[in-house]
Amino acid sequence: MLEQQLQIAVRDEEELSVDLIEAQYALKNSRDQNNAKSLVILVSGIEMAGKGEAVKQLREWVDPRYLRVKADPAHLFESKKTFWQPYSRFIPAEGQIQVFFGNWYSDLLATALHVSTPLDDTLFDAYVENMRAYEQDLKNNNVDVIKVWFDLPWKNLQKRMDDMDASQQRWHKLFGLDWRNKKQYDNVQKLRQRFTDDWYVIDCEDETVRDQQFAQYILHALKQLPKHKTTVRTKWRQAPVPEQLLNPSTEQMSKEDYQTELKKLTKKVSDALRNDSRNVIITFEGMDAAGKGGAIKRIVKKLDPREYEIHTIAAPEKYELRRPYLWRFWTKLSDQGEITIFDRTWYGRVLVERIEGFAKPIEWQRAYDEINRFEKDLTDNQTVIIKFWLAITKDEQEARFKAREETPHKRFKITPDDWRNRGHWDDYLNAAADMFARTNTAYAPWHVIATNDKYSARIQVLKAILKQLKAD
Amino acid sequence: MLEQQLQIAVRDEEELSVDLIEAQYALKNSRDQNNAKSLVILVSGIEMAGKGEAVKQLREWVDPRYLRVKADPAHLFESKKTFWQPYSRFIPAEGQIQVFFGNWYSDLLATALHVSTPLDDTLFDAYVENMRAYEQDLKNNNVDVIKVWFDLPWKNLQKRMDDMDASQQRWHKLFGLDWRNKKQYDNVQKLRQRFTDDWYVIDCEDETVRDQQFAQYILHALKQLPKHKTTVRTKWRQAPVPEQLLNPSTEQMSKEDYQTELKKLTKKVSDALRNDSRNVIITFEGMDAAGKGGAIKRIVKKLDPREYEIHTIAAPEKYELRRPYLWRFWTKLSDQGEITIFDRTWYGRVLVERIEGFAKPIEWQRAYDEINRFEKDLTDNQTVIIKFWLAITKDEQEARFKAREETPHKRFKITPDDWRNRGHWDDYLNAAADMFARTNTAYAPWHVIATNDKYSARIQVLKAILKQLKAD
Numbered sequence: 023m024l025e026q027q028l029q030i031a032v033r034d035e036e037e038l039s040v041d042l043i044e045a046q047y048a049l050k051n052s053r054d055q056n057n058a059k060s061l062v063i064l065v066s067g068i069e070m071a072g073k074g075e076a077v078k079q080l081r082e083w084v085d086p087r088y089l090r091v092k093a094d095p096a097h098l099f100e101s102k103k104t105f106w107q108p109y110s111r112f113i114p115a116e117g118q119i120q121v122f123f124g125n126w127y128s129d130l131l132a133t134a135l136h137v138s139t140p141l142d143d144t145l146f147d148a149y150v151e152n153m154r155a156y157e158q159d160l161k162n163n164n165v166d167v168i169k170v171w172f173d174l175p176w177k178n179l180q181k182r183m184d185d186m187d188a189s190q191q192r193w194h195k196l197f198g199l200d201w202r203n204k205k206q207y208d209n210v211q212k213l214r215q216r217f218t219d220d221w222y223v224i225d226c227e228d229e230t231v232r233d234q235q236f237a238q239y240i241l242h243a244l245k246q247l248p249k250h251k252t253t254v255r256t257k258w259r260q261a262p263v264p265e266q267l268l269n270p271s272t273e274q275m276s277k278e279d280y281q282t283e284l285k286k287l288t289k290k291v292s293d294a295l296r297n298d299s300r301n302v303i304i305t306f307e308g309m310d311a312a313g314k315g316g317a318i319k320r321i322v323k324k325l326d327p328r329e330y331e332i333h334t335i336a337a338p339e340k341y342e343l344r345r346p347y348l349w350r351f352w353t354k355l356s357d358q359g360e361i362t363i364f365d366r367t368w369y370g371r372v373l374v375e376r377i378e379g380f381a382k383p384i385e386w387q388r389a390y391d392e393i394n395r396f397e398k399d400l401t402d403n404q405t406v407i408i409k410f411w412l413a414i415t416k417d418e419q420e421a422r423f424k425a426r427e428e429t430p431h432k433r434f435k436i437t438p439d440d441w442r443n444r445g446h447w448d449d450y451l452n453a454a455a456d457m458f459a460r461t462n463t464a465y466a467p468w469h470v471i472a473t474n475d476k477y478s479a480r481i482q483v484l485k486a487i488l489k490q491l492k493a494d
Numbered sequence: 495m496l497e498q499q500l501q502i503a504v505r506d507e508e509e510l511s512v513d514l515i516e517a518q519y520a521l522k523n524s525r526d527q528n529n530a531k532s533l534v535i536l537v538s539g540i541e542m543a544g545k546g547e548a549v550k551q552l553r554e555w556v557d558p559r560y561l562r563v564k565a566d567p568a569h570l571f572e573s574k575k576t577f578w579q580p581y582s583r584f585i586p587a588e589g590q591i592q593v594f595f596g597n598w599y600s601d602l603l604a605t606a607l608h609v610s611t612p613l614d615d616t617l618f619d620a621y622v623e624n625m626r627a628y629e630q631d632l633k634n635n636n637v638d639v640i641k642v643w644f645d646l647p648w649k650n651l652q653k654r655m656d657d658m659d660a661s662q663q664r665w666h667k668l669f670g671l672d673w674r675n676k677k678q679y680d681n682v683q684k685l686r687q688r689f690t691d692d693w694y695v696i697d698c699e700d701e702t703v704r705d706q707q708f709a710q711y712i713l714h715a716l717k718q719l720p721k722h723k724t725t726v727r728t729k730w731r732q733a734p735v736p737e738q739l740l741n742p743s744t745e746q747m748s749k750e751d752y753q754t755e756l757k758k759l760t761k762k763v764s765d766a767l768r769n770d771s772r773n774v775i776i777t778f779e780g781m782d783a784a785g786k787g788g789a790i791k792r793i794v795k796k797l798d799p800r801e802y803e804i805h806t807i808a809a810p811e812k813y814e815l816r817r818p819y820l821w822r823f824w825t826k827l828s829d830q831g832e833i834t835i836f837d838r839t840w841y842g843r844v845l846v847e848r849i850e851g852f853a854k855p856i857e858w859q860r861a862y863d864e865i866n867r868f869e870k871d872l873t874d875n876q877t878v879i880i881k882f883w884l885a886i887t888k889d890e891q892e893a894r895f896k897a898r899e900e901t902p903h904k905r906f907k908i909t910p911d912d913w914r915n916r917g918h919w920d921d922y923l924n925a926a927a928d929m930f931a932r933t934n935t936a937y938a939p940w941h942v943i944a945t946n947d948k949y950s951a952r953i954q955v956l957k958a959i960l961k962q963l964k965a966d
Contacts, residue, residue, distance in 0.1 A: 039902075043903065043906045074799045093798075322550065341813050431509075
């Protein structure tokens with residue numbers, strides 16, 4: 023890959039503006055359509071090169087209502103946060119353009135330059151690779167990403183700093199680097215060349231050329247959007263359904279044994295969760311009536327509600343559907359509390375969305391890798407993910423459905439949807455089999471729990487949590 | 495007012511659960527209907543009284559998908575944040591129930607008990623009064639609020655602490671108060687009695703009674719929801735339209751004077767904005783084509799995009815319509831950047847929403863006070879609000895509309911809506927007159943700027959910013 027350069031000539035401003043606005047409206051009008059897209063623009067570069075001016079000029083040429091600009095000071099990488107977490111809430115909805123002025127690359131640069139033990143090249147490159155994988159996932163989910171580096175030669179930078187007045191100097195210091203220091207300048211250049219080979223690089227010596235190049239790059243990107251290709255997987259090889267799912271154990275536990283064990287384990291689990299310094303995410307999937315709610319109730323038994331958060335996942339809202347399917351989970355990850363429980367999860371993509379046709383085959387087939395990367399990023403950042411599949415037999419489900427229908431305070435738990443899903447029993451088994459085959463990773467393994475016997479199921483869940491917390 | 499007490503008898507758990515779920519579904523089904531409501535439950539109390547257990551029990555009796563629990567550690571009051579800011583994002587949408595376990599009152603208590611210079615009673619009471627006004631505004635906007643204090647006598651608390659095991663002790667310390675200290679306990683009791691007279695107070699000596707009381711209070715509140723009354727204003731007295739709006743000055747400024755002044759002022763404004771330690775909010779309203787965009791462009795001319803944020807306000811989205819109309823502005827207030835510009839604002843409630851009938855008379859008539867309180871809370875917390883109304887003549891607007899239609903890169907700025915709004919010219923003048931009469935407060939005054947001459951308009955805007963920044 024080479025640093026990308028478009029052949030550009032300075033164009034008439036009005037014509038350029040009209041083209042930009044038309045492209046912007048085409049994007050906006052794609053909203054809720056089959057070809058809906060959004061665009062993320064990452065902006066970075068040498069201080070004083072004029073990133074700010076170029077963004078401001080762009081804002082004047084386009085319709086500013088559909089161009090959002092987010093400008094953050096650098097987020098230094100912390101161990102409990104992935105690089106995308108400060109930004110994920112702002113990933114634009116279909117039809118929108120979002121400029122990240124300050125983004126994961128500038129955070130990487132800042133981290134590399136500021137932390138006391140500098141990142142070594144291998145780690146730096148690993149971050150870059152990870153960021154590109156994240157961007158590719160965004161692209162596949164209809165969020166295009168373009169990256170623009172504003173460059174300025176050393177001499178030119180020094181001259182601009184000489185010409186600056188005092189108030190600007192104060193402002194420029196805010197960004198924390200000493201741009202009078204040649205060694206530091208060279209270091210920035212050396213580092214940025216480790217990631218800018220798929221960026222547009224703008225030489226900012228001439229201001230008009232700079233603003234025009236920037237705007238024309240974006241126009242180019244907007245026009246490319248509909249052509250956007252995603253790799254198509256061809257044959258799908260269904261994984262065999264594991265024995266645990268076909269014939270989950272129905273071994274029974276006595277009530278006395280259960281109560282003795284439960285008392286001991288709920289205490290141990292709450293202690294272990296509290297004393298773990300990492301973020302902990304516990305997720306539940308499984309057939310309806312398999313006992314997710316009951317298992318969750320026992321996990322939190324000895325915890326205070328201030329210690330955990332439970333997310334019960336239902337069908338996505340319209341504003342959520344306008345973003346990548348993982349978006350609504352990105353925004354639910356804890357940034358302060360440490361224990362997060364999901365009653366149904368992102369695996370809906372490869373379960374209900376696959377089976378009901380809400381996701382196209384290419385979409386759910388791609389989702390396994392996307393989910394693995396999502397979980398890997400989290401577990402690489404001091405997060406434990408404990409995933410449960412609760413497995414019951416078809417007969418036992420029927421018995422529970424009927425019992426629910428006959429119990430007034432449980433009746434709300436059973437809806438026509440549940441009976442309909444039951445009609446897809448084998449589809450769900452197949453989808454679950456594929457899911458295990460592809461997402462049972464070392465860093466986020468699946469725990470399949472037989473739940474025909476509720477007592478032993480709950481005990482197994484608690485034991486599995488203890489075991490994984492110790493092992494990780 | 496007296497601490498509220500319902501006559502409660504311990505009910506059959508299943509029946510109570512069925513009643514709760516039915517009430518919850520009635521609430522949920524109100525969504526998008528005329529009688530749509532949501533419910534906020536504030537939970538506070540003495541440590542170890544069992545707030546957590548009661549919330550957990552409630553969660554087991556209701557459908558947990560429609561009961562959200564947010565539990566934050568205390569936010570000590572800071573000068574640049576209103577008491578509602580940590581929570582406003584979580585004010586529930588229609589149909590939802592939100593428990594704030596940790597809320598503005600517990601923040602107030604924590605602030606009163608923790609800060610080095612304790613709040614005096616007058617200040618404490620002023621906070622409480624303010625909180626009640628905020629809650630009343632929520633109620634009027636279909637978010638009901640109930641408040642529950644979990645109480646426990648001193649002796650009982652000590653006994654529970656004696657019986658606690660070590661791991662729990664560690665956890666209970668997290669909340670920062672020494673519950674072995676009788677003086678501190680008494681102090682909490684004394685302080686909370688300054689605000690709990692409109693709370694449900696639960697005596698938590700008996701656990702079953704505690705959980706049942708809590709659940710029955712909530713059931714009671716859910717059943718009251720549809721009856722919810724709001725005060726009706728009767729006669730509406732239209733304010734006279736000020737001369738500045740009827741006949742805005744059309745005095746002209748020469749291009750040379752403009753350019754000289756502009757250069758000086760953009761520099762001064764950027765310096766003043768940068769050097770101001772407060773949050774600054776600058777808002778624009780006015781007829782279409784009055785020059786809002788042009789004025790904003792000049793304000794930010796010498797600023798870097800990382801220094802400010804511009805919000806262009808269009809029609810609300812569906813998920814925004816399901817919450818109080820101020821909600822989408824609450825969530826756009828800066829919590830890190832310090833300069834926020836709104837191109838159209840919350841005043842839409844008393845302008846377009848009034849005129850188009852999107853808000854009922856009772857709603858927009860109430861909005862003036864709500865907006866005043868909103869702005870007061872902000873300005874009381876180190877925020878400057880600079881509000882502009884750009885005034886042009888009807889003829890000049892027509893000339894600008896036509897010019898826009900003839901200029902390709904400006905054509906997008908003009909839509910059939912603009913011509914339609916023009917048809918409501920006098921309605922807008924009347925609505926603006928009422929708005930000035932009711933919201934031109936000392937803490938957030940209106941600046942009416944004549945904009946037939948663009949040059950002098952922009953200069954006046956810049957001067958007004960400088961003046962207000964200095965004056966406040």
